Amino acid sequence: AQSVSQHNHHVILSEAASLELGCNYSYGGTVNLFWYVQYPGQHLQLLLKYFSGDPLVKGIKGFEAEFIKSKFSFNLRKPSVQWSDTAEYFCAVNAGDSSASKIIFGSGTRLSIRP
């Protein structure tokens, strides 16, 4: 069965600091990987996704993530965070060889940015 682990429940950073949020998944086959974000008072929305090709994926708002197959990881990064990045971040995985869009989410990481 697929599962997703996010290592940090709550991360606190100052503005302009660099960010890396960890994500590991367990599934032996082909995977599709996602990061979703939920800003305060808003619905969940897609930040970026990896299906195939270049393992370094760029998303919206300067975020990027790197798929490392050997480590079953898909860590999210941003070189310089802003106060507006305060949100809850969810890593998610889908079995790429499945005909169903069953997307499994991690438990989330709350990011707080000090102005």
Add this chain to the structure above:
Amino acid sequence: ETGVTQSPTHLIKTRGQQVTLRCSSQSGHNTVSWYQQALGQGPQFIFQYYREEENGRGNFPPRFSGLQFPNYSSELNVNALELDDSALYLCASSPREGQGGEKLFFGSGTQLSVL
């Protein structure tokens, strides 16, 4: 805004009762997924509907059931409510582009409290 609407936004029920939650998918989307998000957790996949048929199910008991209508809107029904069913229920629609892993467009959710 995603164009996915859910109703009601909040609901209070007592243990043993039944509840129906509703979701209108974004225009052009024919796939609807339902998720349960307990406080402090990531969304957990309940099931998915594609062209009015269930197309994948998570680890939820049969008292969680659903429907999808010809206009692709959907309902989630929960019978014999238990206290642990208290959660935010999220609906997400997606265009069916082939095999799994399409981007999900989430609604704002229905907050269900079971007393």
